[in-house]
Amino acid sequence: MLELSDISHGISEYNCTEDKISDALYLRSDQATNNIVYTTISHNIDFLNDDEIKNLPILLALIASLDTKKYSYQELDNEIYIASGGISFGCSTYKEEEKEEFKPRLNIKFKVLEENFHQAIDLIIEIIKNTKFDDKKRIKEILLSSKSQIESGLLMSGSQVVMGLVKSYYSPMGSYNNKVSGLDAYKYLSELLSDFESEFSKLKDKLIKLYKKIFNSKDLIISSVGKDEDLDNNKKALEKYINNLNRQEFKKAKYSFIKNNKNQGIYLSSNVNFISKGYNLKDLGEKYTGDKVVLANILSSSYLHTEIRAKGGAYGDGAVFSRNGDFLTYSYRDPNVENTIKVYNEIPNYIRNLDLSQDDLKNYIIGSMNSFDPLLSLSVIDELNLSKYLTKVFDEKVIENKEEALKTNMEKLKSYADIIEKALNENYIGAIGNEEKLRENSKYFKEIIPLNKNN
Template sequence: TDNKTHIVMGWLLGHSFDLQENLEGQLLSAVLLENSASPLMRALETTDLGHAPSPMCGLEDSNREMTFVCGIEGSEPERRADLEQLIESTLQKVVDDGVSQERLEAILHQLELHQREIAGDQFPYGLQLIMSAIAPMVHGGDPVELLDLEPVLATLREKIKDPEYVPGLIRRKLLENPHRVTLTLRPDEKLEGRRQQAIKETLARRKAELSDDDISHIVQRAQALEERQMRKDDDSILPKVGLEDVPLQMPEPEGRYDAETGATVYSRGTNGLVYQQVVLPLPALSKDELLLLPYYTTLISEVGCGELDYLQMQDRISAESGGIGASFTAKGQIDDVQAMAGYLIFSGKALSRNSKALTRLLKDVYTGARFDEKERVREIIAQIRARREQAVTGSGHALAMGAAAQGVSSGAWLSYRLGGLAGIRGTKELDQQLKDEAGLADFCGKLAALHNRIRSQNRQFLLIGEDDQLSPMLDELGTCWSGVSAEGEGNWSMEPVSYNTREAWLTSTQVNFCAKAYPTVAVDHPDAAALTVLGGFLRNGYLHRAIREKGGAYGGGAGQDSVNGVFRFFSYRDPRLAETLDDFDAALNWLYSEAHEHQALEEAILGV
């Protein structure tokens, strides 16, 4: 339990449906916590009172009354007063020193960008707007007013011209606000034992009080519940969507290739935003270099660049873009999951008026990122460790599936080593190694060497914007990147992976996550579509009832991963272990032995 305490401070603010109050809260949160150059975030990242800033940091505006929260994780209970003093002194310093006009303009730039962006990665944009309008409607506000922030942003632009405006917000909403609480969450190794003992004692007491009639009644109710779980519902009374309502072909945007710049260009309605990517094949990396990639892609936008240190770069990124980052993707061929190819992608977005600045920003990071700010690197790795450890309970089913599938294909192995349970263990070991100065210097040197190899690769570009924005973007791209050489070297590949896995991992969670994996086929195989439908068919027909309704887990299911050629069963927050693994096998027996209706198959197809 050492260094596992979570300490946060919270303030109660105004009504979330009051747009002026809401945007002032967002402005306040961004000034203090937006990135590592923000004063409060910097204080929480660099203090030795805890391991990392709390993931709860920021403004919570989904309730009727908003809350502003900040704090740390990986601390000790006796450090509460020190943390309060740190936060209060940091807030007072911001009040005394003020905030530069350039910084405030950059924050309003971010608010405008988020207001304009049409994002649809999770569900349709129209549905996102409806969901965002629900909260103010429930709490008594105007849901339509919330969808147009331009008038309030214009008012804020005038208010921030007063140098006392933001210090006044911090003083009024935080420093002088009596509606404040400090919460300390301390781990207790004996807590679960006391809970279980209390449950046992309560059940024993209740059982001793039962009469014969009470026992008979409980048995009857249990039988009735089982009968109800097994009974087929009459879903004909519900509205129905059929296969005929779903188009066979998804609409695909048409792009064009510009040979002079090596850019693929798409003209789309973006509501005044532009998107850019730099795509390059991964060089032939060793295993050790490959394991550096998750840290490299996280750090690349968090460190200094050229003559700017990391704090100055954070301010530049905020002022010129809606965010930049790097990612790594590796996939097999459509007909062979073992034939891997990998790519690194540098990406960014910005308002169209900043498209030139975005191009230069991506080029500068690509060519000039530095890994010599050793303390900054150590801080980010500590934060990565904290986030990964925290994610175990929430993502336990995905981690279990990754562990079960690790030997099925090279892509599954790579996911397990970089982002799975083995990756989490590796991050913990790395965090310990970086406490030694020699280990930290060696790690930073390896990152710099990896960056030098990556930036020498041949590259391509992807540009997305509205039609009138594309020609200037192409011109700037050609001008900006014309002097950047790219010799290119051999591309990365992996040896095939195939072995069986029978593992159990122990972690600090009160529930279990079970998984079982079978090697299957790649996406181009005729069976891939049927296997994709099979996941939903097994979940709806058998697994939900067996694992959730009867077994008591929060959830369970199955699915085909055609990218890695594996079919996986899983359970989520499960009180059982071996019984759930038996249910996975029983699901296949049910599939073979039972007669199935066409409607169930149609529902599974519609669910894909």
């Protein structure tokens, strides 16, 4: 049996170094990758206004799937397949622990054999410079497919979606994420498709304007993982990419946000539910510490597992403490509503009465260590390097949090009951699931609405 003394006090190091290509920051990690290079090109998009943010997920669904000046969309798809292991466009947000503002970024991710790196960059340049937005039929097909994928994916990732919904009530970053990749994005997409014929002309103009704006050279960051020699050789291709970017200066936009516990019950065609409740502990004066990861492990694998999964019949459950201060609970494919909410509300009392032997506590601590030093794929190392730079959570901070987890004691764990009670009393709750179940428990929600009012 493992002892705490057997646990390493450090974490894996991925030797990321900072370099420059023109005005862009070049984060590079020398790794043995079997001649494959993993790269993320990250664009700052903090200058987008509310309407542009709303249309960003529409653009990201279309880009790399439409005709360009040089290729039909079928030819482009084939060229991407030949040259790379895939090229994806997505939006991510980052936040430093001690700052209120978050950083929205548009990330282009791709992996290629070193010999094909220049070819992949040429394809990306073609996509960001020469995409055509005039094929109404093709655009509608893509958006309908995207809508269908979101709907079918809800029953697979409903717990993540409902936690995102709750975060959107109290967190500016959560609200932004909900608009670009959550339920707000889905609702906007549904509205567009319900009146697509009359809306297309306006949509096209908005997309073209947004498309010309977002691929900007200001505050550009490029992160790559591969052999050092290859990363040197790729500088010329990346410089070519930079030279094709928009260099117009845009003023940072103010993101408007007001806290509002909307407490929505959102129904769709489903017999099961996904329920979340939580709040931000930092807003209540509580800092993130590593021993909260141990507490999350205890709550998820003991209390919530017993009450929500074993007794309640749900497929899954959990509690999460994030670096940004979020404390969130969730249930997955849950037949219940009221019982689950009552279980969440009893978490503080469970913590106050927690009575673990030293061996049990030790096992929970050991079971939490993977959170601080997980086994990472090479593509995730690329993402990690970018995230560390933007959030300023470097190895020293992670090691400090790991030490806090290793020193977890019962007295400290029990001390968190009061702050968690305060968070739960803020009463931020969301649910996605069965209409009948939600209406039976309407006292917990301020509104019960359909996922898609246009269906």
